[in-house]
Amino acid sequence: MSDKIRTVEGITKESTQAMIDDALSVYPEKARKKRTPHLAPNDAASGCASVKSNKKTVPGVMSARGCAYAGAKGVVWGPIRDMVHVSHGPVGCGWYSWGTRRNLMTGINGVTQFGMQFTSDFQEKDIVYGGDKKLKTLLHEAHDLFPLAKGISVLSECPVGLIGDDINSVTKTVSKELDIPIIPCNCEGFRGVSQSLGHHISNDSIRDYIIETREFAEPSTPYDIALIGDYNIGGDVWSAKSLLEEIGLNVKSVWTGDGELEKIAATHTVKLNLIHCYRSMNYMCKVMEEKYGIPWLEFNFFGPTKIRESLRAIAERFDDVIKEKVELAIAKYEPIMQAIIDEYKPRLDKKKVMLLVGGLRPRHTIGAYEDLGMDCVGAGYEFAHGDDYDRTAPEMPDATVVYDDPSEYEFEKFAHALKPDLIGSGIKEKYVFQKMGIPFRQMHSWDYSGPYHGYQGFEIFARDVDMAVNSPTWKLVKAPF
């Protein structure tokens, strides 16, 4: 949390509210009523959410949101590298989410790592007669063809829940037959209001079917931790893990980036859970705290300021051995970080950035932009909850606009009014703003770059932000004739 309340020149509560009112003016009354509480100026002093969130999307407005299946397959399950993840239902959902998140994996594709598309490819007859029999057959086939897969997840798509298939019973039977964990996950896309419920359902499945089913072979140490909520986008886990190891911690398991099923299953014996993406995995942290007494700590590995704060907060949980190593690491990396800031800050100072990402990154990356001298003039999430917005309020300058699940119409309006120098959001937004001549970085996928986590990541982040904002191509957008 930042100590003093920051402001951005020219932005007041009144100017922000006027901009919001203008954006809402075109809405039909019912939709305007629904959208109004989701848009507000930030109240940095309160430290509380200024907007409502986690409500149903207003139909027809062009939301960036996905569905529960996307949250389950794309976010939580997909990155576990040594499992076969079956998209159970028609072909599309699995096809669209195949290789499109950039959760990188080690291992050999098809042998020890399964970043592929497995589907039951439902046909009309499966809808009519049910798909349980097909599921049973395909689970056996998957095990036969991929004998080194440590387990299988079965991720339900919409029709499965609608036709009343019983995947829980099928998976239980076949699991016994094959003696491998086969996890049912009832994450049909129509459930809930966004990806967020998919995260929750998946966390619950891990609770019910995975945790406690393995034990680490080696004896435990006081420095055993788990890295939770890092999905290894562009290699983030590898960067974060090496830093955590450098300060003396044993990263026993990672949830779930480049993740391994058996290690996840043995996480109940670690001493501390370090959670990066609070939104998608706070559930299991709370379960592990209640059931096994494992404390958890939120941390932020974006940009040197937040990394330093986080490392020291982590050190507080351990003895002097770790504290000393943390200070050594900070002393080692900060001059390197300063050199990066010295290089890029002159070109980025006072530039304005707007953010719309998933459930965590807007608040987590603001510090990194600020390290480069930039101001965040608007932030929002696709699928955050109230506790996410509470955590966001103190990170944002006062009176800047907060938008929850904004429609493309609203986002465009705000960008017109605020004229940011950079927008960080997703693929669906990227080209809209680039046509407008506004530099853009995809902040879900790191725009095919990364890692952005850790000290290693900041150098890449700074380079990418600079190349987006200062590319000479933007000068060519307006024709001279």
Added chain:
Amino acid sequence: MANLLGLEVKKVTETPPEEVERVQNWINSEEYKEKNFARQALVINPAHACQPLGAQLCAHGFEGTLPFVHGAQGCASYYRSTLNRHFREPAPAVSDSMTEDGAVFGGQNNLHEGLENAHALYKPKMIAVFTSCMPEVIGDDLTAFIKNAKQKSCIPKDLPVPYANTPSFNGTHIHGYDSMLYSILHTLTEGKQIEGRCTGKLNLIAGCDFNTGDYREYKRILKEFGIPYTLLADIGDTFESPCDGTYHIYAGGTKLEDAADSINGKATIAIGPYATPKTFGWIKEAYSGKHVTMPMPMGIEKTDAFIMKVAELFGKEVPASLKNERGRAVDAMTDSQQYMHGKKFAVYGDPDYLMGYVSFLLEMGARPYHILCSRGSKKAEKELQALLDGSMYGAGCKIHMNKDLWHLRSLVMTDPVDAIIGDTHGKFAARDAKVPLFRFGFPIFDRVNKHRYPLIGYQGVVNMVTEICNKFIDIKDETCEDRFFEMMR
């Protein structure tokens, strides 16, 4: 709480390296291939998407048209991001965000609210509605719902709202394209047929083609002929819009009045018989003038057929400029055929693309050795076989219908080829087989601007020859021993 499966608690294990090596070799074997081909239920790495994606593509091809997904919102996000990634362009579309209560009460409320909001915010000239799984499973009645929406004044009565049932558990994206196109044309042309009127124009349907360069190429060819035309479902400008500092939500598309008047056309050509059977079947009955369905004009022979058909339909000579163009394309082929002759290719994709790749490869003296279609019909298989039978280079080439890219991997690992042609999803198989993947078709997520380079027409031939032959030459330069590294190739 945990361990609901009741499995025995074990230690965390590591797979021994020799076991990894064994399996790594095994998945490349004949034995594995047999096992792989014996699959009954599991589909691995399919080369096709679901119907609504094609429906959205089609809807983007009409002026001022907002694609509207009736169903869960995640579906719309998936279609949009897929099109964004392939074209590197915006793909604006809305959804009516059906949730659990939709399963109980049906989706009418969502549809009505969605139509009203979408119309207020995005001011479309047409809203093209198509369905994802949920309303298809629960059986929503779109006819009644949309009629009611107009009665309730959610949207103006005169706003065209064509709709298509596009269940994802049936067919692929090409069938969704067909259903949407049929519905749009059906809606727009209703009551527009005028006895004795002839627009004098050619109506051209490009088929479910995701290459904007192809659309430009069709227009250029018809311009060379001097033939007036209406290109229906024209995504050319929609997905290749200029970066000039302004965002236009509707960047291109066939003018609605031109689409409406297309029913009075002089002739209609529907390219891509596998992506347009429903639309074409109806056009044959409903449209004035002559009607022809033709394969994608890929390769010389299929382009010749297209050019001659256009000439015939309009009683025109083929212009000298196109004759020269043909000559230049053939020149490119004869100059470079030595780099492709006898080379074996694995090809996969939608049936209409496949016919084109196979035809072109055979013309070059190359061998379309493994031909794989993720969802194909008996008719497509027969047509492919006829192409193979018509050339000595087709001998020994095999067609694999309703197989996926994990089957393809087995094929290229056990019976190697020199290259693969297909979309980005084949890159893993190509890497394992250590051969180049020529990214034609859809989607292409990992190379830039490929969608701007036409594959159809004589220009398409030049593009394919150039890309393929130069890659083979690159490989030679990169891999040959120093003593064989020389100035000329």
